Structure formats: C-alpha cells, structure tokens
Amino acid sequence: xxxxxxxxxxxxxxxxxxxxxxxxxxxxxxxxxxxxxxxxxxxxxxxxxxxxxxxxxxxxxxxxxxxxxxxxxxxxxxxxxxxxxxxxxxxxxxxxxxxxxxxxxxxxxxxxxxxxxxxxxxxxxxxxxxxxxxxxxxxxxxxxxxxxxxxxxxxxxxxxxxxxxxxxxxxxxxx
Numbered sequence: 001x002x003x004x005x006x007x008x009x010x011x012x013x014x015x016x017x018x019x020x021x022x023x024x025x026x027x028x029x030x031x032x033x034x035x036x037x038x039x040x041x042x043x044x045x046x047x048x049x050x051x052x053x054x055x056x057x058x059x060x061x062x063x064x065x066x067x068x069x070x071x072x073x074x075x076x077x078x079x080x081x082x083x084x085x086x087x088x089x090x091x092x093x094x095x096x097x098x099x100x101x102x103x104x105x106x107x108x109x110x111x112x113x114x115x116x117x118x119x120x121x122x123x124x125x126x127x128x129x130x131x132x133x134x135x136x137x138x139x140x141x142x143x144x145x146x147x148x149x150x151x152x153x154x155x156x157x158x159x160x161x162x163x164x165x166x167x168x169x170x171x172x173x174x175x
Contacts, residue, residue, distance in 0.1 A: 003125040008098050008135045011045070011052035014145040018077075018085055020053035021070055025078035029067045056092045090146045090160065098124050102139050103148065103158055111155035114140065 011017050016038045023037035035046030050068060053059040058074035070078060077088050093099040098121055105120045106112050112120065117136035121127055127135065140156050143149035148160040 003097060005125050005127055005131070006051060007055055008121055008125050008127060009048075009052045009055050009138050009142065010135055011049040012138050012141050014089065014142040017049055017052040017056065017142075018089065020049050021058045021074040021078035024059065024068050024070050025075065029069075031068075034068070056089070056096060086146055090148060093142060093146065093148055094160065094163075099139055099143060103143070103160070106149065106156060106158045111152070111157045113155050117156065 009017075019038050020034055023034050026037075028034055028037045031046035031050050032043045033046070034050050035043050038046070038049060050059055053074070054061060057071055058077050060069045060071050060074075062069070073088075077085060080088065094103060101124055102112070102117055102120050105116070109116065114133060114136050117140055118127075118129070118132035121135055121139065122129075122132050140149065140151070143156070143158075144151070148158065149156050150159050151157075
C-alpha cells in the first residue's frame with residue numbers, strides 16, 4: 001500500500017483536531033481561522049489540523065484556498081458531545097489509515113516502540129526517517145488520547161476492543 005505523505009498526520013493533539021469540525025460548523029472556514037479558533041497555533045498549524053480532520057473523514061477535500069466544508073460524518077461529529085466524539089474517534093482510528101495499520105502491527109508484535117511505529121508508517125508512505133519518527137509520535141499520541149493504546153516500558157501497547165487479528169489482517173490485505 002502506498003499512501004501520500006499528507007495522509008500521515010502531523011497534528012499532535014487529537015482533541016484539537018476534534019475542534020476543527022466544530023470551528024467549521026461555527027463558520028470558521030479557512031486554515032488561518034482554524035488556527036485562531038483552536039488557539040495557540042500558528043497559521044501553518046491550522047493547515048496541519050485541518051488535514052488531520054480530513055484524514056479522519058471529518059472535513060471534505062478541496063483545492064488550496066477553497067472554503068472548508070464538513071463531510072456528513074463531520075457535521076454529526078461537530079454536533080456531538082465529548083463522550084460521543086470519543087466514540088467516533090476510537091472507531092475512526094480503528095478504521096482509517098494510517099492508525100489502522102499501526103494498531104494491527106502493534107497487536108501482531110505485542111507492542112511497538114517509536115521506531116517500530118515509524119517503520120510501520122514507512123510501509124504505508126514514502127517518509128524520510130526523521131519525518132517518520134515525528135509522525136510516529138503523533139500517531140501514538142492519537143491512539144493514547146482515546147484509550148486505544150498506552151506506553152509501558154518504552155513500548156506502545158494496544159488497549160482497545162478485542163477484535164480478531166485474522167479478520168483485521170485480511171481486511172488490510174484486501175484494501
């Protein structure tokens with residue numbers, strides 16, 4: 001599988017990513033406005049956080065400079081409470097790349113260190129080593145933020161629902 005490097009998230013704070021659909025729903029529809037809405041983010045980070053929301057399927061794709069719009073999923077997400085959003089996020093992280101493949105690799109290996117996460121990301125997209133390590137931090141932070149993984153002794157372990165590994169591997173290979 002080969003994904004574009006832009007589909008590997010670089011917005012570290014998942015709960016700030018979750019604020020992007022809320023911002024768009026309230027009329028903040030540019031990357032600069034998103035950065036301002038989230039707070040303490042430079043304009044460039046508005047783009048990273050918007051792209052992260054796209055990766056999750058919450059924000060519609062568009063051309064640079066287009067006004068940002070929500071997907072149907074994003075509209076429902078924006079109007080949900082925090083508990084419902086956590087459920088949405090857990091499901092999305094288990095279903096969407098790149099987190100889906102990282103979870104599968106974590107489960108097969110019974111934990112991954114940051115290097116292992118980076119290497120897994122490099123199987124998905126052509127990332128330089130330094131970029132892969134930075135993005136591995138992001139993916140690990142996302143999974144930890146919603147209780148799908150936790151760090152123990154330098155390894156990230158899956159702590160989410162117990163789905164069968166065989167089906168997950170078959171699903172990944174079919175994709």
